[in-house]
Amino acid sequence: xxxxxxxxxxxxYPDADFDVSYPPEGFGDYSTxxxxxxxxxxxxxxxxxxxxxxxxxxxxxxxxxRKIEVVKSGFINFYLSKEYLxxxxxxxxxxxxxxxxxxxxxxxxxxxxxNPTGPLTLGNARSAxxxxxxxxxxxxxGHKVIREYYINDIGNQVDVLTESIKRRLQxxxxxxxxxxxxxxxxxxxxxxxxxxxxxxxxxELIKEFALGKNLExxxxxxxxFGVKFDVWFRESNLKESEEVDEILNYLESVKLTYKKDxxxxxxxxxxxxxxxxxxxxxxxxxxxxxxxxxxxxxxxSRGFDLNIYILGADHxxxxxxxxxxxxxxxxxxxxxxxxxxxxVALKKGEEILRMAKRKGVYVSLDDLLKQIPKDVARYxxxxxxxxxxxxxxxxxxxxxxxxNPVYYIQYAFARINSVFEKLKYTKTPGDLGLLKEKEEFDLxxxxxxxPEIIFGISKNYQVHHLSQYALELANKFxxxxxxxxxxxEDEGLTxxxxxxxxxxQTILGETLSLMGLETPKRM
RNA sequence: GCCCCGGUAGCAUAAUUGGAUAAUGCAACGGUUUUCUAAACCGUAGAUUCCAGGUUCGAGUCCUGGUCGGGGCGCCA
Numbered sequence: 017x018x019x020x021x022x023x024x025x026x027x028x029y030p031d032a033d034f035d036v037s038y039p040p041e042g043f044g045d046y047s048t049x050x051x052x053x054x055x056x057x058x059x060x061x062x063x064x065x066x067x068x069x070x071x072x073x074x075x076x077x078x079x080x081x082r083k084i085e086v087v088k089s090g091f092i093n094f095y096l097s098k099e100y101l102x103x104x105x106x107x108x109x110x111x112x113x114x115x116x117x118x119x120x121x122x123x124x125x126x127x128x129x130x131n132p133t134g135p136l137t138l139g140n141a142r143s144a145x146x147x148x149x150x151x152x153x154x155x156x157x158g159h160k161v162i163r164e165y166y167i168n169d170i171g172n173q174v175d176v177l178t179e180s181i182k183r184r185l186q187x188x189x190x191x192x193x194x195x196x197x198x199x200x201x202x203x204x205x206x207x208x209x210x211x212x213x214x215x216x217x218x219x220e221l222i223k224e225f226a227l228g229k230n231l232e233x234x235x236x237x238x239x240x241f242g243v244k245f246d247v248w249f250r251e252s253n254l255k256e257s258e259e260v261d262e263i264l265n266y267l268e269s270v271k272l273t274y275k276k277d278x279x280x281x282x283x284x285x286x287x288x289x290x291x292x293x294x295x296x297x298x299x300x301x302x303x304x305x306x307x308x309x310x311x312x313x314x315x316x317s318r319g320f321d322l323n324i325y326i327l328g329a330d331h332x333x334x335x336x337x338x339x340x341x342x343x344x345x346x347x348x349x350x351x352x353x354x355x356x357x358x359x360v361a362l363k364k365g366e367e368i369l370r371m372a373k374r375k376g377v378y379v380s381l382d383d384l385l386k387q388i389p390k391d392v393a394r395y396x397x398x399x400x401x402x403x404x405x406x407x408x409x410x411x412x413x414x415x416x417x418x419x420n421p422v423y424y425i426q427y428a429f430a431r432i433n434s435v436f437e438k439l440k441y442t443k444t445p446g447d448l449g450l451l452k453e454k455e456e457f458d459l460x461x462x463x464x465x466x467p468e469i470i471f472g473i474s475k476n477y478q479v480h481h482l483s484q485y486a487l488e489l490a491n492k493f494x495x496x497x498x499x500x501x502x503x504x505e506d507e508g509l510t511x512x513x514x515x516x517x518x519x520x521q522t523i524l525g526e527t528l529s530l531m532g533l534e535t536p537k538r539m
Numbered sequence: 540g541c542c543c544c545g546g547u548a549g550c551a552u553a554a555u556u557g558g559a560u561a562a563u564g565c566a567a568c569g570g571u572u573u574u575c576u577a578a579a580c581c582g583u584a585g586a587u588u589c590c591a592g593g594u595u596c597g598a599g600u601c602c603u604g605g606u607c608g609g610g611g612c613g614c615c616a
Binding site: 018036037038039040041042043045051055062065079087088089090091118130131133137142168170171172173175176182251276277278279280281290291293294295296297298299301303304305307308328330331332334335336341356358359368370399400401402403404405406407412416418419420421423424426427428430431432434435436437438439447468472477478480481484487488491494495497499501502503504538539 | 541542543544545546550551552553554555556557558559560562563564565571574575576577578579580581595596597608609610611612613614615616
């Protein structure tokens, strides 16, 4: 309905700037600020303009609303009619959730993409939970989504990894070698070394062994966390690809590259970067940025209409560079969306530590999942905006795990189920008109927002709105449940109330599964 | 020094992207169960939205300056 109002107003008043939003309680179901924005623009009196707008709306939506009115503040408020609400409820019961129509796009969603140099950290977990749910939502609304993980399997960090293992091997052999700070300090490196020693692997295979081992581990952690990828894309595949040559040739042809100190530079400063950047290092190897450019081009060549990246805030500089690169290469900028998530720090008592894989200072996703259930962990990340900085206190998380709001939502689901164990819903809703109570209509109103919320998130990527929504729906159900009896002497009423909670359960189930959470029948 | 993100109740966060009375969970206090699951419900208390200006019908949200915290400014990825 929200979109319908929006579309209608847009058509009627093409150059008006306005919003349709959910008002605070007591001001109807929807509201718009078009009246005073239009009044301002046309330098007209609000009182003169509003009636005309309302008249048009009333004509168009005579069935949907029982009241459309302008209030003192200038908002136009919409009150849904009982008939419309019941009609929508009927629709839900036939399991037809009508989503706003969209143009289906082929979307590449890249997330996590942690270096295969060790276990996933909580920062990676955040990206994993958020990306997974965003993908679910985009699919729900009708897009085709590929979940992609970019593996940085070449470059300096891989060499450091390999060298770290070699040193540990030497130490195992009783040699007294240095182990510098910049090497990977984690215990898993020692484990790798032990295994390599046992198997007697030759030194040239150490790199592949370590990468393989780490990747395997990463995949397993992600599966434990309920996250699956469609494509695992190796950076090394780009190395010999035509994309790299095309990029270099193109940039050269438009004179955006030059040589200096034995390296090949890209004139990023012409596009607003602080300084130029290296594409090919003086040792002849491509810099990571060259891979990034090639990767972007590669994604387009695979026919994606939209490419979404979810990156940690420590990459914010890369965002600029990537965007500049896309522009310089003449690729379509609007096909690239980059979302940054703020970092997750580690809190131990009063101390706050920055996670660092190399230093071995981190909590891994595995550690987390050993301490708290998967659903609690996922929800913890899903309820927060990407912009929120997180100081993660594992002890506190463990302690409060049983109080996590996720159980509030799941409990509503289970409660409904237990009613159905007493009395089954027979697939005939009966006379919906018997629904009269406030709690009942609050529930229906919340139900019909579901497609609107999903649509909203598919546009603004604010995944945490979904957990918010689920919480509200559960809240409205619990209130209803406490106040009104579902199974009663009154057969007709019992029937429609069963139908109502059936619809609630359907939508609750949808939100839970979109978030990748269990739908428990009992708790 | 420059760039990005944040500062909201004791704690952790929201606020539909400039809207109406700043919301939720945890923590605190009081109450509700012979009836479909009390992991619930009802109520009380708790906020100068970091500070100072500004923009306008309207600012937690935008602008300027400051302040505190996180991150980034490499021929590392």
